[in-house]
Each structure stands twice: as structure tokens, then as C-alpha cells.
Amino acid sequence: MVERRPFIVFLTHFILVVGVVAIALPIWITFVAASHSEIRMTQVPLPLWPGDQLWVNFKNTLFGNGLEGTETAPVWLMLTNSLVMAMMISIGKIAISLLSAFAIVYFKFPFRMGIFWLIFITLMLPVEVRILPTFEVVAQLGMLNSYWGLTIPLIASATATFMFRQVFLTIPDEMLESARIDGAGPMRFFWDILLPLSRTNIAALFVILFIYGWNQYLWPLLITTDQDMTTIVISIKQMLEVAEASPQWNIVMMVALLAMLPPILVVIGMQKLFVQGLTETDK
Amino acid sequence: MANINLVNLTKSYDNTEVLHHIEGSIADGEFIVIVGPSGCGKSTLLRMIAGLETVTSGEVFIGDKMVNDVEPAHRDIAMVFQNYALYPHMSVEQNMAYGLKIRGLPKDEIAKRVREAAEILEITEYLSRKPRQLSGGQRQRVAMGRAIVRDPQVFLFDEPLSNLDAKLRVQMRLEIRKLQKRLGVTSIYVTHDQVEAMTLGDRLMVLNAGYVEQFGTPVELYQCPETVFVAGFIGSPSMNFLSVTVADGVLTLENGATVAFSNGHSGTALLGVRPESLIANPDGAVRLKVEMVEQLGANTLVHGHLEGTGTEMVASLPGIETVESGTVLRFDAPQEALHLFDAATQKRLET
Numbered sequence: 001m002v003e004r005r006p007f008i009v010f011l012t013h014f015i016l017v018v019g020v021v022a023i024a025l026p027i028w029i030t031f032v033a034a035s036h037s038e039i040r041m042t043q044v045p046l047p048l049w050p051g052d053q054l055w056v057n058f059k060n061t062l063f064g065n066g067l068e069g070t071e072t073a074p075v076w077l078m079l080t081n082s083l084v085m086a087m088m089i090s091i092g093k094i095a096i097s098l099l100s101a102f103a104i105v106y107f108k109f110p111f112r113m114g115i116f117w118l119i120f121i122t123l124m125l126p127v128e129v130r131i132l133p134t135f136e137v138v139a140q141l142g143m144l145n146s147y148w149g150l151t152i153p154l155i156a157s158a159t160a161t162f163m164f165r166q167v168f169l170t171i172p173d174e175m176l177e178s179a180r181i182d183g184a185g186p187m188r189f190f191w192d193i194l195l196p197l198s199r200t201n202i203a204a205l206f207v208i209l210f211i212y213g214w215n216q217y218l219w220p221l222l223i224t225t226d227q228d229m230t231t232i233v234i235s236i237k238q239m240l241e242v243a244e245a246s247p248q249w250n251i252v253m254m255v256a257l258l259a260m261l262p263p264i265l266v267v268i269g270m271q272k273l274f275v276q277g278l279t280e281t282d283k
Numbered sequence: 284m285a286n287i288n289l290v291n292l293t294k295s296y297d298n299t300e301v302l303h304h305i306e307g308s309i310a311d312g313e314f315i316v317i318v319g320p321s322g323c324g325k326s327t328l329l330r331m332i333a334g335l336e337t338v339t340s341g342e343v344f345i346g347d348k349m350v351n352d353v354e355p356a357h358r359d360i361a362m363v364f365q366n367y368a369l370y371p372h373m374s375v376e377q378n379m380a381y382g383l384k385i386r387g388l389p390k391d392e393i394a395k396r397v398r399e400a401a402e403i404l405e406i407t408e409y410l411s412r413k414p415r416q417l418s419g420g421q422r423q424r425v426a427m428g429r430a431i432v433r434d435p436q437v438f439l440f441d442e443p444l445s446n447l448d449a450k451l452r453v454q455m456r457l458e459i460r461k462l463q464k465r466l467g468v469t470s471i472y473v474t475h476d477q478v479e480a481m482t483l484g485d486r487l488m489v490l491n492a493g494y495v496e497q498f499g500t501p502v503e504l505y506q507c508p509e510t511v512f513v514a515g516f517i518g519s520p521s522m523n524f525l526s527v528t529v530a531d532g533v534l535t536l537e538n539g540a541t542v543a544f545s546n547g548h549s550g551t552a553l554l555g556v557r558p559e560s561l562i563a564n565p566d567g568a569v570r571l572k573v574e575m576v577e578q579l580g581a582n583t584l585v586h587g588h589l590e591g592t593g594t595e596m597v598a599s600l601p602g603i604e605t606v607e608s609g610t611v612l613r614f615d616a617p618q619e620a621l622h623l624f625d626a627a628t629q630k631r632l633e634t
């Protein structure tokens with residue numbers, strides 16, 4: 001903004017601060033709750049500053065069985081499940097959409113545009129819409145309670161295919177022709193030229209898809225009945241529902257903290273590429 | 284090294300023919316320039332030779348081999364594109380080495396070739412840079428380097444200098460010419476710039492609307508243009524064209540002036556005369572009414588009309604001359620500088 005009037009400066013800062021507080025406060029409370037003992041968390045007033053039980057809670061949560069008196073799997077296992085699921089979804093989606101975009105942009109085959117539109121139309125059919133038939137198919141294939149069942153129905157992605165198509169269309173034809181003269185076959189061109197040129201877009205998409213995969217709730221809830229296949233996001237909900245005891249807030253919050261960590265790490269690790277991928281247009 | 288033969292080559296896109304029955308044979312080591320206005324099919328022809336476009340009918344021979352169905356990579360050619368088409372994510376060195384790597388040459392052989400090409404083109408110090416860290420001229424050199432390292436039988440260039448500024452263009456033009464002579468590789472160069480074409484080519488193929496108008500040396504094209512199109516396209520400023528009637532060894536201009544001309548033809552025709560062939564002469568038959576004067580230093584261009592008609596004319600006077608607009612200058616032209624064309628077929632009428 002060019003304008004520099006004090007009131008405007010104040011207003012913009014005020015809005016920003018309110019925004020930050022609105023986002024940061026719940027996280028802070030989660031953190032504080034995760035650092036007190038179970039007893040302290042049942043007393044009023046609730047603490048606003050961290051206690052000294054962070055490490056103990058961390059150890060108990062990660063390697064213990066989560067909540068006392070429940071049959072949940074150890075938290076580290078659920079974290080692993082979530083991680084595997086998120087990775088399989090994001091890598092699978094990226095691989096499939098890269099290949100289908102490659103086929104659509106660079107190969108002439110019958111019904112090419114028809115197939116493109118077919119893929120595009122599936123945008124209107126997210127998992128939530130087709131959940132019953134999809135469940136039926138997965139169940140019949142015997143993929144309930146497996147990583148395959150968790151991920152495969154979520155992998156097909158029209159959005160990513162469309163995005164890669166647009167990326168490929170910005171790459172000049174001469175690049176392909178030059179590679180042809182250099183003797184690169186189609187797959188070689190794909191690996192040596194297309195992939196490196198789409199690197200930042202892949203990274204940006206990976207971040208988005210990882211978080212999408214990590215936060216999946218409805219589908220894993222349906223498809224996994226075995227405690228050993230539960231994902232972390234589901235387990236948080238389950239922990240809150242323990243009927244007999246009042247919720248052990250310190251443990252629940254610690255689980256929540258742990259569940260937040262991987263997406264944050266992915267975002268931080270990929271930040272630079274992510275921003276480049278969303279903003280750069282120069283090829 | 285190889286000669287190239289184009290036999291009755293035709294190209295159509297969706298039933299529209301854009302190249303018509305192209306014939307031409309190119310000797311080993313020759314530098315051929317394909318020149319013509321925008322959209323005449325130069326790039327299409329070049330890309331057919333490269334194998335990037337399919338051939339609709341006819342045959343392309345490289346060496347003695349018919350290559351119509353041979354992949355570009357196996358035609359033993361190298362191509363330099365207008366936008367250079369360097370791989371942006373590879374360093375200059377990797378760009379140059381990529382084709383050799385795919386061909387499976389040993390590492391030290393690749394390194395040696397890249398080093399040699401880099402030395403010839405004086406880009407050794409940029410070898411580790413990415414293309415975006417180079418200026419246009421340097422990228423141009425890298426694109427050339429990529430062609431050289433392949434040690435091909437044929438170089439193909441598609442307007443490789445058109446993204447450079449005028450001065451660099453002249454410099455690179457000379458370098459390409461020297462390099463081609465030094466390497467002795469058969470080359471085909473596409474441009475729409477007739478000056479570039481005249482200075483570079485051993486022979487020029489003038490294309491117009493998908494037809495070969497003429498295929499000959501620059502001097503032949505200048506002195507003996509076969510068609511009105513070639514006559515007007517080659518040379519700057521372009522040739523003047525005047526409608527004339529020929530009878531009994533006399534040419535009659537539109538305004539009635541007559542010029543002696545011994546040519547077996549009679550009837551109406553188109554007379555072509557270059558601005559620089561018009562020689563000022565107080566008793567000359569051609570009267571030019573001056574409208575505008577361009578001082579170029581070495582010569583002076585006089586624009587105007589053939590007196591009494593609407594036919595535009597340009598004359599080039601040596602040195603610096605001051606001419607008032609509205610004055611009438613008189614010119615003569617030697618018989619050998621007069622070109623006569625058939626008004627209907629636009630073809631040259633030979634003596």
C-alpha cells in the first residue's frame with residue numbers, strides 16, 4: 001500500500017494483530033495444557049502459563065497407550081499411520097496427475113479432449129459425494145483396514161492434473177523439439193526436462209496435498225475399524241469421547257500438538273519452493 | 284558431411300497446401316539461406332528437413348539416404364531455434380552435453396567436445412552458469428555450441444539472430460559465417476532479412492507463398508532476378524517497377540518518354556530498374572518529380588513519382604546532394620541494368 005496515513009497504519013496493524021491472536025491463542029492454550037499434570041487441568045482457573053510436565057506428558061503420550069483405560073493404539077503408531085497415509089496420498093496424486101497431464105498435453109490419441117474433460121468432470125465428485133459406492137468397492141476389494149484402502153480412493157485428482165496441464169502448456173514447444181533432436185524419447189523428456197521444470201509446482205502441490213491427506217477424517221473413520229490403523233486426527237476425536245472419565249486434557253492436548261507438528265514441518269521445509277511454485281510464471 | 288536433396292516436396296495442413304513442389308539440391312558444405320516474407324513457409328520447410336514436421340508428399344534426402352521417416356535424432360542434424368530453446372534448469376555445460384549423454388558417448392569424450400566448442404565460441408567462462416544468467420548474445424552462442432558439439436552432418440538455423448540488437452546481429456552474422464566455413468558443415472539458414480541472406484548465403488532460396496521463386500547465388504539474384512517478386516525482395520531500397528510498352532527496340536514509359544532497348548519482345552511489360560542504377564543525366568529520358576529526400580551520408584535517396592504519373596520511384600544519388608522537393612530530376616540507366624518482366628506471369632523476359 002502506498003498510503004502512509006497514521007490511522008491507516010494503525011488500522012492495518014490492528015487487524016493483523018487481531019488475526020494473529022485469533023490463530024495463536026488456541027495453539028498457545030493447547031501448548032500450555034500439554035505442559036501441566038492431569039490434576040492441575042481439572043482445577044479452576046485453568047493455567048495460562050506453561051507448567052513443568054511437558055516432557056513427562058510427551059513421553060507418556062508418544063510411547064504410552066494414549067489415554068488411561070482406553071484401548072487406543074500407541075500414539076506413535078497413529079502418527080505413523082497418518083504420515084504414511086498423507087505421504088501416499090500426496091505422492092500418489094502427484095505421480096498420477098503428472099503422468100496423465102503428460103499424456104494429455106504431449107500425445108495425440110483418440111478422444112484426447114474427451115478424456116481430459118472426463119477427468120475434469122470428476123472435480124465435481126469428491127469422496128464425500130461418492131462415499132457409499134466407493135466404500136462398497138474398497139470393501140469388495142478387501143482393502144478395509146489397510147493403507148491401500150485408506151489412500152487409493154483419494155488419489156485420483158482432477159485439480160492436480162489440470163494444474164500440471166497448465167504448467168506443461170507454458171513450456172515452449174521448442175523445448176520438446178530440441179529434446180527430440182537431442183535424441184530424448186518421451187519418458188526421458190519427462191524425467192530430464194518436464195520434471196525439473198515443474199519442480200516448484202510439484203513442491204507447492206505436495207504441501208497442499210500433504211495437509212489435505214493429513215487432515216482426512218471422514219474416509220479413515222469409515223474404512224478403519226482396527227485400532228492399529230487409526231489415524232491421529234481420528235484418535236483426538238475418540239479421546240474426547242471417552243465417556244467414563246473426564247477427558248485427560250493434558251494428554252489430549254499433547255496429542256493435538258503432535259498432530260499439528262508434521263504439517264508445520266512440511267510447510268516450513270518447503271516454504272521457499274512453495275512460494276516460488278505459486279508465484280513464478282517464468283519458464 | 285552431406286549433401287541434401289529436396290524432391291518435389293509438398294506440405295499441407297488440413298488440406299491447405301502451404302508448400303508447393305519444392306525442388307532443390309544442396310552440395311556438401313554449402314551455406315544455403317532460405318529467405319522470404321513472413322508466413323511463406325520457411326520454418327515449415329526447415330522443420331521438414333529436421334524431421335519435426337511430417338512430409339505430405341515428396342522426399343527429403345540427407346546424404347544418399349531418404350529420411351522422410353527417420354526421427355530427428357537419427358538424421359545427424361543440429362538445429363538452432365529462434366528462442367534458443369536452451370534447457371533452463373541445466374547449466375551451459377549440461378545443455379551442450381545433453382545430446383551426447385543420450386547418445387551414450389564416454390564422459391571424457393563429452394567433456395572434450397564441450398570444452399572445444401566452448402573455446403571456439405568463447406563461452407568457457409560461462410560453462411557453469413544457467414541460461415537465465417546469460418545475455419541474449421551469450422545464449423545465442425550456447426545454442427550454437429549445443430549444435431557444434433554434436434558434430435552433425437547438417438546445421439539448421441531458424442532465424443537465430445532475430446532476438447538480438449542490430450549491432451550484435453551484424454557481429455554474430457559474421458561469426459556464424461566464419462564458423463561455418465571453418466567447420467565446413469552443410470548449413471541451412473532461415474531468415475526474413477534480405478541483407479542477412481545476401482551476406483551469409485552461398486546460395487539463396489527465395490520462397491514466396493510456398494513456392495520457390497528462385498534459387499541462386501546472391502549475385503545472380505541481384506543481377507538477374509527471375510521474377511518480379513525476387514527483383515523487389517532483393518536489394519534495398521527495392522527496385523522501381525514501371526509499366527512500359529515495347530515495340531521495335533523502343534520502350535515507351537507511361538508518360539510517353541521513350542528509351543532505346545533492344546529486346547526481342549513487344550507488347551506491354553513491366554520494367555524493373557534499381558534505384559542505384561539510375562544515373563543522373565540532364566538529357567536523361569526518365570523524369571522523376573521529387574517529393575522527399577533521405578540523406579544517408581554515403582548516398583542520398585530521392586523519393587518521388589515518374590513525372591506526370593502516379594508511379595512511385597526512388598533514385599539513389601552518390602554522396603550528399605541537396606534537392607528541393609518539386610524539382611524534376613532526369614535519369615538514364617544503362618541497358619544491362621534494365622530488367623523486363625512479363626506483366627501477366629511476372630516472369631523475367633530474357634533477351
Ligand SMILES: Nc1ncnc2c1ncn2[C@@H]1O[C@H](COP(=O)(O)OP(=O)(O)OP(=O)(O)O)[C@@H](O)[C@H]1O
Pocket residue numbers: 296301320321322323324325326327328475
Ligand atoms: N501447425 C500448423 N497448422 C496450420 N497451419 C500452419 C501450421 N504451421 C504453420 N502453418 C501455416 O503455414 C504457413 C507457413 O508457416 P511458417 O511458420 O513456415 O512461416 P515462416 O515463413 O516461417 O514465417 P515467419 O517468418 O513469420 O516465421 C503459414 O501460412 C502458417 O499459417
Ligand SMILES: [Mg+2]
Pocket residue numbers: 325326327
Ligand atoms: Mg518462421
